[in-house]
Amino acid sequence: MTFAFRQHEICTALSESVRGTVCAVLFTAGPREVRAAEQVFGAGDSGRKLFLLRRGLVKLTALSSGGDEIILQIYRPGDIFGELCFCSEERTHSAIALEPSEVIEATAEDVLSALHHDPALSLELLEAITGRLAAAYTELQESFSDVILTRIASKLLSLVAPLEGVATLAELPYHFSHADLAQMIGVRRETVTRAMGDLRRLGLIGSSPHGHVTVELVRLREFLAQSANRSVI
Secondary structure, X not given: OOXXXXXXXXXXXXXXXXXXXXXXXXXXXXOEEEOOOOEEEOOOOEOOEEEEEEEOOEEEEEEOOOOOEEEEEEEOOOOXXXXXXXXXXXXXXXXXXXXXXEEEEEEHHHHHHHXXXXXXHHHHHHHHXXXXXXXXXXXXXXXXXXXXXXHHHHHHHHHOEEOOOOOOEEEOOOOOOHHHHHHHHOOOHHXXXXXXXXXXXXXXXXXXXXOOEEEEHHHHHHXXXXXHHHHHO
């Protein structure tokens, strides 16, 4: 199986402009403060709400058959979430704040009313929340076609936030453990530890003064592009 990385800058730019329209129309309630480690919603809660993360960092989790927490997604400011169970009676996942955060809620009734008055908003809302589905398919394809080192490098690149005033360096916005990263890509923690060591030796990642992983953006993208080219050959 071959796989070639694709650039989605145009899709991202469109999604950002669309998200601004959707947020302005749907999320008009006051913000809700969420403490670090507090649930935004939990498994079993009603699924009839969408959420906009205005500030902070939130993880979406599920429980494995063995009772272990599995991190499915990380949400950052501007992300809309909660759509996985929006049309069902109750949620099967939990959303938990990783740091003090602010969320704004929109009920199913709010959303349906807005769509009724502005049908064009349906497409905009769909575009605002389906980017993660495309990313999930990409990760699934990578899991079959890429070596572990490339998969971890790709995951780090998707998680980092640019550092202000620095064009080539970014850092993870949270202190993700090797166990957290292992959950996200479905491998053993020891595998992640070895791969992170390899990425450090290659000069692709480092550490910030406060202990977060930093990423050399240009070099890591070149590494991923070279890996993609090798997979096509």
